[in-house]
Amino acid sequence: MYYMTNFFSRSNWIAIFLLTVMAAAALFASYGDSITTDEAPHITAGYSYLTRHDYRINPEHPPLIKDIAALPLLFLNLNFPDQSPSWTTNVNDQWSLAPQFLFESGNNPDQIIWWGRMGPILVMLLLGIGIFLWTKKLFGEKTALFTLFIYAFSPELIAHGRLVTTDVPAAAAFFAGTWAYLHFLERQTWKNFFLASFVIAIAQLTKFSLILLWPLFIAATILWVIFKDPPLEIISLQIIKRLLRYAAVFTGIVVMSYIFLYPVYQFHVLNYPVEKQIQDINTILDGPRLQNINHALVWMADKPVLRAYSQYLLGLAMVVLRVGGGNTTYFLGQVANVAWWYYFPVVYLLKIPTAFLILLGFSVLLFIKSLWRNSTILNRAYALEGRIHGCWTMLKEFMYNNFTEFIMVLFILLYWMTSMTGNLNIGVRHIIPTFPFIIILVAGQIHRWIHEPITIVPTHPLAAVAQTVAAYIKKWFRVFLIAVLLFWYGMTSIAVAPHYLAYFNEIAGGPANGYKYVTDSNLDWGQNLKRLAEFVEQNNINKIKVDYFGGSSPTYYLGNHYEQMNASLGPQKGWIAVSATFLQQGRAVPAKGWKESTTFYKWLDAYKPVTVIGYSIFVYHIE
Numbered sequence: 001m002y003y004m005t006n007f008f009s010r011s012n013w014i015a016i017f018l019l020t021v022m023a024a025a026a027l028f029a030s031y032g033d034s035i036t037t038d039e040a041p042h043i044t045a046g047y048s049y050l051t052r053h054d055y056r057i058n059p060e061h062p063p064l065i066k067d068i069a070a071l072p073l074l075f076l077n078l079n080f081p082d083q084s085p086s087w088t089t090n091v092n093d094q095w096s097l098a099p100q101f102l103f104e105s106g107n108n109p110d111q112i113i114w115w116g117r118m119g120p121i122l123v124m125l126l127l128g129i130g131i132f133l134w135t136k137k138l139f140g141e142k143t144a145l146f147t148l149f150i151y152a153f154s155p156e157l158i159a160h161g162r163l164v165t166t167d168v169p170a171a172a173a174f175f176a177g178t179w180a181y182l183h184f185l186e187r188q189t190w191k192n193f194f195l196a197s198f199v200i201a202i203a204q205l206t207k208f209s210l211i212l213l214w215p216l217f218i219a220a221t222i223l224w225v226i227f228k229d230p231p232l233e234i235i236s237l238q239i240i241k242r243l244l245r246y247a248a249v250f251t252g253i254v255v256m257s258y259i260f261l262y263p264v265y266q267f268h269v270l271n272y273p274v275e276k277q278i279q280d281i282n283t284i285l286d287g288p289r290l291q292n293i294n295h296a297l298v299w300m301a302d303k304p305v306l307r308a309y310s311q312y313l314l315g316l317a318m319v320v321l322r323v324g325g326g327n328t329t330y331f332l333g334q335v336a337n338v339a340w341w342y343y344f345p346v347v348y349l350l351k352i353p354t355a356f357l358i359l360l361g362f363s364v365l366l367f368i369k370s371l372w373r374n375s376t377i378l379n380r381a382y383a384l385e386g387r388i389h390g391c392w393t394m395l396k397e398f399m400y401n402n403f404t405e406f407i408m409v410l411f412i413l414l415y416w417m418t419s420m421t422g423n424l425n426i427g428v429r430h431i432i433p434t435f436p437f438i439i440i441l442v443a444g445q446i447h448r449w450i451h452e453p454i455t456i457v458p459t460h461p462l463a464a465v466a467q468t469v470a471a472y473i474k475k476w477f478r479v480f481l482i483a484v485l486l487f488w489y490g491m492t493s494i495a496v497a498p499h500y501l502a503y504f505n506e507i508a509g510g511p512a513n514g515y516k517y518v519t520d521s522n523l524d525w526g527q528n529l530k531r532l533a534e535f536v537e538q539n540n541i542n543k544i545k546v547d548y549f550g551g552s553s554p555t556y557y558l559g560n561h562y563e564q565m566n567a568s569l570g571p572q573k574g575w576i577a578v579s580a581t582f583l584q585q586g587r588a589v590p591a592k593g594w595k596e597s598t599t600f601y602k603w604l605d606a607y608k609p610v611t612v613i614g615y616s617i618f619v620y621h622i623e
Contacts, residue, residue, distance in 0.1 A: 011141040015132050015148055019125050022152040026121050026162035029498035034529040035102065035113045036501075037521070039164040040551035041094035043116045044101045046070030046164075048087075051080065053270035055311050056087070056280060057094050060318035061166055063268050064205040068119035069164040073112060079105040091283040103553040116164050124161030127172035128152060131436050134179060135443055138404065143447040149486060150439045153493040156351060159500035160429050160521075166207040167429040173203035174433045177213050178411060181253075182404060185224050188249070197253050201260035208319040209418075209433070214254065216414055220407050221246050227399035258309075265308035272311075277301045281314055293317055326423040330519045330584040335598050336591030343425040344416065350508040350517055351428045355489035357505070359482075360438070363445035405444060408437040427521035450478050501527055502615035511615045519581040526550010528614035532577055533557040535613060541575050548617075549579035567600040576620045578604070583618055 035043075045058035046066030051074070058066070081100040086093035102109040128151050136144035151157060161168040180199035184192040203210045225246055231238035269277065278301050285294040297317075300310035326337040332346070349357065399406060412434045419431055452475075496503045496511055502523050504514035514523045529552040536544055536558060546554050547565035554562045565576060567586060578586075578601065586601030609618045 009141075011136075011145055014145055015129075018145075018148050018152040019128050022128065022158060023121060023125055025158050025493075025497060025500070026117075026124065029158065029500055030114065030117050030121075030162050032498055032531060033501075033527040034531075034550065034552040034557070035109065036163055036165075036525040036527050037549070037551040038525075039113070039116070040098035040102060042066050042164045042166075043069055043073075043112060044098040045094060046116075047073050047078065047080065047101070049268050050074060052082070053268060054272045055265075055268040056272060056276060057092060057097060059092065059280075059284075059311060059315045060208075060322065062205045062207060062312075062315065063264065064202065065120065065123070065164070065166055065169045068123065069116040072115040072118055076107075076111065076115070078107050078112070081105050091280050098551065099553055103556040109553075109556065117162050120164055120169065121162050123169050123172050124157065127161075127168065127175060127436065130172070130175055130179070131440065134175075135440050138440070139444055139447045143443050146446065146482075146486070147439055147443040150356060150443070150489065151436070153490045154435070155353065155493050155496055155500045155503035156428060156432065157435065158493070159503065160432060165429070167432045170207035170209060171433040171436055173206040173210055174213065174411070174415075175436050177203040177210065178216070178407065178437075181213075181217050181220065182407060184253075185220070185228070193249070193253065194256065197256035198260050200253065201257040204257065204261055205264055208316050211316070212414060212418060216407070216411050217250065217253075219410060221250055223399065223406070224403070227396055228403055261312065262308050265312050269307050269311055272307075274301060274307070277307065277311070281310070284314065285317060290317075290321075323422045323424045327426050328585065329425045330581065330588055331425065332517060333589055334591045335585050335588045336594050338591070338593060339420075339423045339425045341420050344419050344428070344431055347428045347518055347522060348431065350504055350514070351522060352505060353489050353492045353503075354505045354507060355485045355492065356442075357507075359442050359446065359485060363442045366445045366449055405441060408441055412437055412441075427518075429521050446482060450475060450482070499614050501525060512612070514615060515580040515584060519584050524549055524580040524616035526552050526579070528617050529554065529557055532613045532617050532619070535611065535619065536561050536575075544575040544577055544619075545572065546576075547578045547582045549581040570600075571603045571622075573622045576604075576622060577613075578618050578620075580616045580618065 041058050042061070042065070045061075046063070046068075047070045048054060048057050049063055049067055050070050055063070078101075081087060081097065081104070084097060084100055086097040086100060090096070101107065102112060128148060131151050132144050132148045135147040157168060177200045180192075180196040184196040200213060203213060222243070225239065225242050229242070231242055278298050281294060281297050281301060285297065293313075297310045297314055300306040300313070326339065328335065328337050329339075329343075331340060331343060352360075415434050416431060424430070492505070493500075493503075499511060501521070502511040502514060504511050504517070504523075508514055508517055511523075526549055529548060529550060532546070535541075541561060543563055544558065544561055545563045545565040546558065547567055548554050554564075565572075565578065567582070583601050583604070585598065587605060588598045590596075590598045604618075604620065607620050607622055610621050611619050613619060
């Protein structure tokens with residue numbers, strides 16, 4: 001009875017309402033959006049996995065989210081191009097097979113896209129539930145609702161959470177994996193051992209970047225032994241024994257998680273011919289530098305019991321090569337295929353709502369203020385020895401009381417450092433896994449600020465009353481200020497609907513100016529092709545030349561109105577539509593080392609677009 005009453009509490013109903021609003025926003029945006037660049041191969045691959053038990057397509061991503069997206073498609077009567085060379089002969093020819101499956105096999109692509117997105121939207125909502133529950137445990141119901149409001153109205157999370165991609169599912173997996181491991185550390189039972197192993201296995205089946213959980217957990221374990229489960233003396237034989245015991249347990253979780261992972265990959269290679277798997281490995285991992293890993297994976301693929309792990313390691317190797325290889329990127333007026341170390345900080349400042357950036361900055365200041373206050377107290381200890389001992393005592397107390405939050409900070413730093421030092425700059429979506437932890441940490445600081453204890457100095461009865469009234473006014477002013485920021489935050493999200501992918505904040509000048517700074521999945525991922533087709537139909541345009549960036553098919557949606565735009569021909573006349581990604585790459589400054597042309601659309605600077613479809617497709621009429 002208690003649990004039923006607790007379930008129907010007011011805070012839970014508000015949480016359900018917020019998640020319902022988020023789901024409605026995601027569905028509303030999905031209805032008008034075309035399939036985006038990465039969705040096409042993911043949906044195609046997922047359907048091939050479940051119907052063919054064959055992992056030859058898109059091995060560079062683990063199967064879980066693709067399987068989840070493809071589940072509803074099993075109830076549709078779909079044709080799959082399994083006689084196409086893109087399937088039978090070519091190696092990982094996902095970019096050719098996907099349009100064949102979606103647009104050229106007699107299927108209804110809009111129906112496939114709609115149902116394919118249901119699974120990712122469900123994962124997005126489950127992550128919201130997890131954020132609400134964990135914040136509630138840490139800071140209480142009101143702060144949990146504050147956190148969930150930030151999550152539910154986040155333009156970036158709505159934009160990417162509804163797509164068949166791995167970014168928001170990776171955030172959910174990082175979140176769940178971190179929770180499961182910390183829960184095990186708190187209560188070290190066999191039940192929690194297997195629960196942590198299973199959840200971490202699910203995480204490894206979501207995105208290969210979740211390999212970063214292992215160094216995070218190693219650091220968390222060492223810190224746990226030092227600050228949460230220390231021996232009587234830190235520098236002693238006892239701590240070595242305790243660390244060895246934890247190392248053994250940690251190794252057990254690693255082994256058990258990969259045992260849980262095995263049957264999933266085994267299911268996906270059941271009908272994958274060994275000869276084809278070996279051919280794919282040899283083609284993908286070609287070259288002298290890759291010879292050792294190539295031979296190892298070929299050897300494993302030839303052993304029935306190891307084939308599943310060979311396929312898993314192939315995907316992991318492909319991701320490492322992809323990150324090292326770079327990607328053509330437009331950023332702040334330049335084009336390059338190498339990374340800028342400051343790319344993610346700048347894009348984060350442009351893509352995250354200004355109201356939240358204010359909350360984030362204020363939270364950092366509050367934390368610095370608390371550190372300053374504590375350091376002032378320490379400085380009052382005159383002897384150096386006293387300051388050192390006091391610092392260690394305060395550190396132990398802080399870590400003991402804020403261990404979970406510190407691990408969240410550690411994860412954010414680890415993930416951001418890895419992203420900033422990598423060679424892949426294609427969108428703020430790559431740091432989405434850190435968003436839930438950032439939101440919770442901000443909520444924690446705001447919670448402490450609002451609930452600062454009221455201190456009354458009873459010098460005089462009237463003075464005590466005045467101090468009490470002033471303290472409550474101060475508290476409610478803080479609440480009012482946070483409410484204003486939340487209102488601003490929510491309105492910015494509502495205002496950009498349904499174009500969540502193109503959201504840019506006031507610092508960038510709004511979504512209409514986003515193309516000036518960055519493109520690709522930050523703004524233009526091919527989501528507006530159907531809206532372009534509607535514009536062409538409404539304006540009775542006979543022919544339009546299109547240079548489209550995305551995963552959809554201009555031929556399918558535009559039909560006889562469509563002509564392929566050849567940018568190399570220079571200035572042209574008539575109706576022209578150019579995706580922002582190609583447009584900006586064609587009128588940019590080449591970064592150091594970039595050898596290809598960056599001026600093929602410079603001539604369009606002399607013309608004003610008739611319209612910009614969804615902030616991402618520029619339409620011109622040149623006579």
